[in-house]
Structure formats: C-alpha cells, structure tokens
Amino acid sequence: MYGLEGMDFLTSSTPAMLAELDSAMADGENIVVTLWEPHWAYGAYDLKNLEDPEGTLGDAEEIVTYSRTGFADEFPEVEGWLAGFSMDAELLYDLENQILTADSEDDYPAIVDAFIADNQEWVDSLTA
Structure with a gap:
C-alpha cells in the first residue's frame, strides 16, 4: 500500500x-x-x-497553550500574545537543534541571544 x-x-x-x-x-x-x-x-x-x-x-496534531481559569482576565495582553503565537517549523527546528547540540545548559543563554538576533523580526512580531 x-x-x-x-x-x-x-x-x-x-x-x-x-x-x-x-x-x-x-x-x-x-x-x-x-x-x-x-x-x-x-x-x-x-x-x-x-x-x-x-x-x-x-490527522495533523497541534501544540495547544493552556492557562489557569481567570488568566485571560488578569493578563489580557499576555493572553493575546499566547493566542496569536505561531512559529514556522523551520524556525523551531533550528532553535531545537541548537539547544539539543549545546555542550551544557550554561550555553542556553548565548544560544537564545543569538537566535533572537538572527530572528529579530519574528521576535518583534510576537508582541505586535
């Protein structure tokens, strides 16, 4: 088949x-x-x-964000960010690969800083 x-x-x-x-x-x-x-x-x-x-x-699966009851009322701006979150698969793969191939967790801050610098437009879109 x-x-x-x-x-x-x-x-x-x-x-x-x-x-x-x-x-x-x-x-x-x-x-x-x-x-x-x-x-x-x-x-x-x-x-x-x-x-x-x-x-x-x-069927395709999805990643879902959950929060506690009342979160959206208490933090509507953050709830909006979470509700509108989207990440291209290639961008996610790149970040995951960098984190997974790090020598130690101590490397994570530098990896995240470099990821942000390389993807600043996407990062800025998260709160737009």
Whole structure:
C-alpha cells in the first residue's frame, strides 16, 4: 500500500531510532522512521514525509497553550500574545537543534541571544 513491502519494521526507543537514522543517513542508505512533526530531526537531517493517502497516520496534531481559569482576565495582553503565537517549523527546528547540540545548559543563554538576533523580526512580531 505504501511501497514499504520487504522492509523490516523494528520497535525501539527514540534514541535507538535516531541512532539508526544517523547511521543510515551517514552511509547514504534509505531508512524509514516514525517521527512526529514538529521534531528537531527534521532540521538536522534531510527528511521527507511519505504520502499517506489512506490516512493511516491520522490527522495533523497541534501544540495547544493552556492557562489557569481567570488568566485571560488578569493578563489580557499576555493572553493575546499566547493566542496569536505561531512559529514556522523551520524556525523551531533550528532553535531545537541548537539547544539539543549545546555542550551544557550554561550555553542556553548565548544560544537564545543569538537566535533572537538572527530572528529579530519574528521576535518583534510576537508582541505586535
């Protein structure tokens, strides 16, 4: 149905799957992995999504912001920012990759500062 006949399907942990992905990509081999999107691996590897004409994988998921009861009344400006938040997947992948490849959490402030400087227009749009 999806052109995956003859492939071996293995169940493993996410780190094991990513190790196999890394190895296959480094060797120029084809591999199929199951990832959710957004996932930082989309920014780290040249990945392509398979067509899903049967809808086997279901509908797209979404990231949802929740707050406590009364938050919107108490902080309407912040609620507006959260309600209007949108981030392009490529931008998210870039930020995630930088954070995940940091040597330590001590590197995070510099990574965030550089991300903001490189994406100032997007950052400014968050409160527009």
